[in-house]
Amino acid sequence: MDTLANVAHGFGVALLPVNLLYCFIGVFIGTLVGVLPGIGPISAMSLLLPVTLSGTPESGIIMMAGIYYGSMYGGSTTSILVNIPGEAASVVTCIDGHQMAKQGRAGPALGISAFGSFIAGTFALIALMLVAPKLASVAIAFGPAEYFSLMVLGLVVLTFLTQGSMPKALLMACIGVVLGLIGLDSITAQPRLTFGRMELIDGIGLVPVVMGLFGVAEVLLNTEQAIKRDIINARITQLLPTKEDWKASAGPVGRGTLLGFFLGILPGGGAVVASFASYALEKRLSKTPERFGHGAIEGVAGPESANNAAAGGAFIPLMTLGIPPNVVMALLLGAFVIHGLQPGPLLITQNPGLFWGIVASMYIGNVMLLVLNLPMIGMWVQLLKLPYNILFPLIILFTILGVYCSSNNVFDVYVMIAFGIIGYFMRKLGYEPAPLVLAFVLGPMMENNLRKSLILSQGDLWTFVQRPISAVCLAFAMALLIAPLLPSLRKKRELVALDEGA
Amino acid sequence: MPRYGLKTIAFAAMHAVMGALLSTAASAQDYPTKPITLIVPWPAGGSTDISMRAIADSASKVLGQPIVIDNKAGGGGTVGPATMAAAAKPDGYTISQIPITVFRLPLMQEVSWDPAKDFTYIIHLTGYTFGVTTSAESQFKSWKDVVEFAKANPGKVTYATPGAGTSLHIGMEQIAGMSGIKLTQVPFKGGAETNAAVLGQHTMLQADSTGWRPLVDAGKLRLLMVWTGSRSPNYPDAPTLKELGYPMVYDSPFGIAGPKGMDPKIVAKLHDAFKKAVEDPAVVATLAKYDMVPNYKNTEDYKKFVVEVTESERKVIETLGLAKK
Amino acid sequence: MTNQTNKLRLNNSELWGGLIGLALGGFVIWSGMKLKLGTINDPGSGYVLFYTGILMCVFAGSIIVSALTEGGPTLASRWENVRWSKPLLLIGCLVAFSVALEPLGFLLSSIPLMLLLLRLIDPVRWTLAIPIAVLVPTGMWWVLKRLLLIQLPSGLFGIG
Known part of the structure; x- marks a missing residue:
């Protein structure tokens, strides 16, 4: 009953007209920022941080939070429409989402990702209200050894992302790890693989890599075909998901939400692993896994829900421990401190109005986002009716602008163009980009945590098996690797076993 | 499309190009005409990040342009300044916080920058309060317990730092050397990570600046010592290094700098803006939340200070046997 | 897709993909060794690079082996019927x-x-x-x- 009173109190705060206005501004900016590839929530929030200083702490933080989860809604739009993921978590959405768009089903794809996001977001908030304090311990249960094993599990997921040959996918993953390690070593500060190029000291940016490998390479592939491209705009049947779509998506949305919420609690990389893992899970559970990669709606519904639930879960370590799990949350922490508040174990008890007000405002914000996003689907689908010979130069221009704006760096534009060309030849030779991107994100974290855990265990590799959470992650990874081997002992799949030594 | 449309469009484009030509004459006089990027070489949300955000916010009001914080963490706070020294133009639109590791790391290994040559030092701002904490559930009730345990189990005591070669790493190694014990350092990427590490008891100790404050206040972490000259008013029970018998003070003072070769007029503008910022009561209040005290030095004094620090660091590094071969 | 089985043909696209992978793997191993492997108690900057390089060579090797034994589409066939x-x-x-x-x-x-x-x-x-x-x-x-x-x-x- 205590919780109910608190929730009521929270809605009292959130429904104040000024807070409603801030909430709307926040989710509106968030949607815009999410749709524009490159300009992520981070740059928008740091630019707007000073603006929030004028109001009360509640309204400022409500707006900042709105930008964050608002951008999660918009993030899938460009992935589905033109195969340009704005962030790592949307890479998975590209795989089946863009295929759906090509088949004239952009509407249902966008629709299911909006509804899935809404359901996941709402669930994450209810969970946040009920169990936030209890789950705080989950965030700190993960030490270097646990993270390493989680990253291994994340990387194993890539074997489900691929439709072609397994050695090729694994080779791509290794290249992803190596590309991710370029730059100064975060433990010893030694430059690695920088070839004396100063621009590489900071590593290669994720945004130019994904935009090149997906966006630009896709355009290059499409220009080969004179006739086929019309398929994109030929038959757009309906705008919203049908009953069958809903039936197919219900399970993925539910599972994705749970997966995303729990992985979102973990500081660092949770959302990315969650969206990739959800895709793998759905493909594994599906009776027709061969449809994945060719426009399966489950492959959009699951990851998109996971992505948004993770955004909710990410609030738990921040609100309860004062530990921000990602850069966006850290900016929110900054907003708290600038307003004279210190998120930590005492925040909920000392400032109940603030905590519950923010949570309630996020609930309202989610409703606003759904109302805001659904009418936009029609508009986005109209975009695909543009003839491709006009559309593709615009796509190229937008990727260039998006990459430049994400870092203000011309070098990143070169990187994107280079990866676009590499991506084109990769696709021509049957190498897929998704494993590379996943490994690019997880590889450096895996390396860093491996080295830290070996320092901690003084070189004892058993530490990964002796620690229960780590052991569970590794067991899952093993199971995922072995499962495809059991029914058919096909020669090609045997190579997967080699990866266990990694 | 009708024909006159083309003409109108061509006219509009001409107009845009002309306007662009007129608006480019940017110089030191007009500085700043666009947002300034301040590199904070620590993860967002740590004590440095938040205090720099407060300072930058106040300074941006003086400059009349927003200051965008760019968190480039890693390498014990050297990745950011090193990137800036290598890649940024000395136009005053990219500046960086300069942690003490920028002077220390070149003494320990091959690096891509030279602290004496590659930066234009602007202003010295403040320093940290460092402390060593342990989980509230830990067997260590005081620093003495740690020393005793470490004597019995050499190398078994692990401590999390925000990076190799940080003051926390060097300080802990000095303490260990003086007590005749062996400790194992685990380098993380900043306050948020070390908090989680010690709270989850992945490492036994945490050596970090005051990012641990909310957790100590909530009784989840136990503060074993502080590294300031005198006891912190917020934590009167925590002994200083001197009281524990280690004659040292560590506060890692820091300032800001730009790439080498900046226009002195721009340096002066930035100096004045940031000087006003550290005097701003709101900033002083934010700094106090992390037990930071403004430690202002002007551009000239900062340059001298860099030389002094480099020398004193050299001695410490050599005594500890960490100097590069 | 045209999937001709050309054993031991130099225009086999699979073979070339594998060879590029092998070369990259070799380069990564070399870079890893140059960056120092460190010890298992305190792995150095090149530790993970070195082992990733070895894995790359293994996977590239298996691509080459299957290209040699099973053949694969020729380079030209990849660009057949398209406006290259x-x-x-x-x-x-x-x-x-x-x-x-x-x-x-x-x-x-x-x-x-x-x-x-x-x-x-x-x-x-x-x-x-x-x-x-x-x-x-x-x-x-x-x-x-x-x-x-x-x-x-x-x-x-x-x-x-």
């Missing part, structure tokens, strides 16, 4: 653009790029191509500069 000259033109335009971007600035390099893309691949009529090529980059430039305060490269002539 179009992506090549597009790549040329993009490379030219990246060379021009810094000296000429965003506006002076992206307007010609747009014009080339609109006219070269699947020609759009001039009356449509010119307005799009001029207006879209200029409009985006204006929005970014004025509303979002993002400065795009202005080049030697300071236009933009």
Whole structure:
């Protein structure tokens, strides 16, 4: 009953007209920022941080939070429409989402990702209200050894992302790890693989890599075909998901939400692993896994829900421990401190109005986002009716602008163009980009945590098996690797076993 | 499309190009005409990040342009300044916080920058309060317990730092050397990570600046010592290094700098803006939340200070046997 | 897809993919060794690179082996029945653009790029191509500069 009173109190705060206005501004900016590839929530929030200083702490933080989860809604739009993921978590959405768009089903794809996001977001908030304090311990249960094993599990997921040959996918993953390690070593500060190029000291940016490998390479592939491209705009049947779509998506949305919420609690990389893992899970559970990669709606519904639930879960370590799990949350922490508040174990008890007000405002914000996003689907689908010979130069221009704006760096534009060309030849030779991107994100974290855990265990590799959470992650990874081997002992799949030594 | 449309469009484009030509004459006089990027070489949300955000916010009001914080963490706070020294133009639109590791790391290994040559030092701002904490559930009730345990189990005591070669790493190694014990350092990427590490008891100790404050206040972490000259008013029970018998003070003072070769007029503008910022009561209040005290030095004094620090660091590094071969 | 089985043919695309992978793997191993492997108690900067390099060689090796034993599509067959000259033109335009971007600035390099893309691949009529090529980059430039305060490269002539 205590919780109910608190929730009521929270809605009292959130429904104040000024807070409603801030909430709307926040989710509106968030949607815009999410749709524009490159300009992520981070740059928008740091630019707007000073603006929030004028109001009360509640309204400022409500707006900042709105930008964050608002951008999660918009993030899938460009992935589905033109195969340009704005962030790592949307890479998975590209795989089946863009295929759906090509088949004239952009509407249902966008629709299911909006509804899935809404359901996941709402669930994450209810969970946040009920169990936030209890789950705080989950965030700190993960030490270097646990993270390493989680990253291994994340990387194993890539074997489900691929439709072609397994050695090729694994080779791509290794290249992803190596590309991710370029730059100064975060433990010893030694430059690695920088070839004396100063621009590489900071590593290669994720945004130019994904935009090149997906966006630009896709355009290059499409220009080969004179006739086929019309398929994109030929038959757009309906705008919203049908009953069958809903039936197919219900399970993925539910599972994705749970997966995303729990992985979102973990500081660092949770959302990315969650969206990739959800895709793998759905493909594994599906009776027709061969449809994945060719426009399966489950492959959009699951990851998109996971992505948004993770955004909710990410609030738990921040609100309860004062530990921000990602850069966006850290900016929110900054907003708290600038307003004279210190998120930590005492925040909920000392400032109940603030905590519950923010949570309630996020609930309202989610409703606003759904109302805001659904009418936009029609508009986005109209975009695909543009003839491709006009559309593709615009796509190229937008990727260039998006990459430049994400870092203000011309070098990143070169990187994107280079990866676009590499991506084109990769696709021509049957190498897929998704494993590379996943490994690019997880590889450096895996390396860093491996080295830290070996320092901690003084070189004892058993530490990964002796620690229960780590052991569970590794067991899952093993199971995922072995499962495809059991029914058919096909020669090609045997190579997967080699990866266990990694 | 009708024909006159083309003409109108061509006219509009001409107009845009002309306007662009007129608006480019940017110089030191007009500085700043666009947002300034301040590199904070620590993860967002740590004590440095938040205090720099407060300072930058106040300074941006003086400059009349927003200051965008760019968190480039890693390498014990050297990745950011090193990137800036290598890649940024000395136009005053990219500046960086300069942690003490920028002077220390070149003494320990091959690096891509030279602290004496590659930066234009602007202003010295403040320093940290460092402390060593342990989980509230830990067997260590005081620093003495740690020393005793470490004597019995050499190398078994692990401590999390925000990076190799940080003051926390060097300080802990000095303490260990003086007590005749062996400790194992685990380098993380900043306050948020070390908090989680010690709270989850992945490492036994945490050596970090005051990012641990909310957790100590909530009784989840136990503060074993502080590294300031005198006891912190917020934590009167925590002994200083001197009281524990280690004659040292560590506060890692820091300032800001730009790439080498900046226009002195721009340096002066930035100096004045940031000087006003550290005097701003709101900033002083934010700094106090992390037990930071403004430690202002002007551009000239900062340059001298860099030389002094480099020398004193050299001695410490050599005594500890960490100097590069 | 044409899947001819050409054993031990040099134009086998699988073979070349594997060889490139093997070369990259070798390079990564070499870089890893140069960066120092460290010990298992305290792995060095090159530790993970070294082992990743070995894995790369293993996977590339298995690609090569299956290319040799099972054959694979020829390089030419990958580009059969498609307009291979179009992506090549597009790549040329993009490379030219990246060379021009810094000296000429965003506006002076992206307007010609747009014009080339609109006219070269699947020609759009001039009356449509010119307005799009001029207006879209200029409009985006204006929005970014004025509303979002993002400065795009202005080049030697300071236009933009």
